[in-house]
Amino acid sequence: MAALEPERAKLDTTIPNESRIADYFLGGKDNFAADRAAAEHALTIAPELPALSREGRRFLRRAVRFLAGEAGIRQFVDIGCGLPTQGNVHEIAHSVAPDARVVYVDHDPMTVVHGQALLQDNERTVVIEADARDPAALLTHPGLTSVIDLDRPVAILLFAVLHCVPDDDLATHIVTHLRKAIAPGSYLALSHPVSDLCPEKTAKLAAVYQAQGTITGGRRGNLRTKAEVERFFDGLDLVEPGVVYTPLWRPGEETPHRPDATWVVGGVGRKPRRPREHPALT
Template sequence: MPSSTPARPKLDTTSPNMGRVADYILGGKDNFAVDREAAEAAMAIIPNLSLLWHEGRRFLGRAVRYLAGEAGIRQFIDIGCGLPTQGNVHEIAQAVAPGARVAYIDNDPMVVVHGQAILQDDGITAVIEADARDPEKLLAHPALTEIIDLDRPVAVLLFGILQDITDDAVAARIVQGLREAIPPGSYMAMSQPVSDLSPESTTEMAVMYEDRGAVEGPTRRGGVRSKAEVDRFMDGLALVEPGLVYIPWWRPDGPIIHGAESVWVVGGVGRKD
């Protein structure tokens, strides 16, 4: 009798993958020649792209360490994870709280295949193919509910994914759906480039994301939003100090070398009371 289980897609090494591109920019080894070529081309267009990626991972690290440490969170859902890359959520969270559970979510089958290939099957970490545009279905995915108990506090991470959702109404519905589904005591953390200080560079970055398959909205505005527009995504949450700020200023653990003029990405963490 033939198996009813669909065949897993093979790892594609002939087309660039955004996660592997980021891995190369961040100094990792889980990438191929096509990814390195794409990364160099992207950095030629946006010279400070490497800085943005590095600062973004530093912010992710500080946010996850806060959540696993001071906030006491033991469950994480990383949506739009873009594996493989460097400084992953499970590595950071489990260094603070061994046994912390992490569900990585991405709608790119290649990201999921590569993530499943490089992550250990340890029963507390999973890589799941699902779409953020359907929060209810995402949170009900059996591979997620196998390791994440949604009756207990959880941290939902939206690092850099909302820029892919170019329709503001859809982006707001995603955030609202996730916020309403998680129990009190849970957190949401997010980051996104904003157009306030460097509109031309932000637009160039948005075009790059569109080229790699960002979700188009009716006006195809590339996910370019102002800080005030991103602020509204945090409505209904109690913001952790210092609020939604340019990411170098979010609880820095050392001197701030690069300011907002170079790192035009905002981020923050909010608690559901």
């Protein structure tokens, strides 16, 4: 398991950061020269990355609407939230359930400062700096426990963040800890780029991001496969249609972006009211 390096996340604008690279792909202005250079390099390998980032936000919107609406969830923890953009989790959740409480979590100090500035007058939404690689510390952070009651159902969101933890033991530790800690009736929603559709391209990207220092959770020769991502939902009841390429997850009225070219999967799982004797949950 990759060791936690707490100092790594401190603001260093010479090292590209996933949050600011994602911001660049989404047309934002909160990025530095190193982020733009890393993003441009990645675009030479996969010019579709901005389209995938936009598609990721569409999946996030549909999943959060489902969770706040049909699933009746009123507490959200968005881990690896990224820089504020259009259609943030609290905005989507509050459009359905104005009383919903949202905790944003990121390990990037700049992301946290931006979020805090944006949300300072919002009592039901907080932003905390914490590292997903230490899920026990994350869930007991006073900023989180002041807003979220973990004895009640909560939605844990891991959108486009677990690929930042290539080490499989560490990623499994994170998700297992979260699954066990949440109350029955809680949900886990996540998205994850995968290697199945274009393995050569994703292997090149994984190598580039790891070499740049953008990814901090260990090393791996390629992104996870769809089957490997499905295991993160062990012990949970998958909401229909299961783990699928994100354009296929409840597209509703939206015209799905090309699923054959969107190498990101997503899914939503619910912890059973009476958790079975499952090693993933006990």
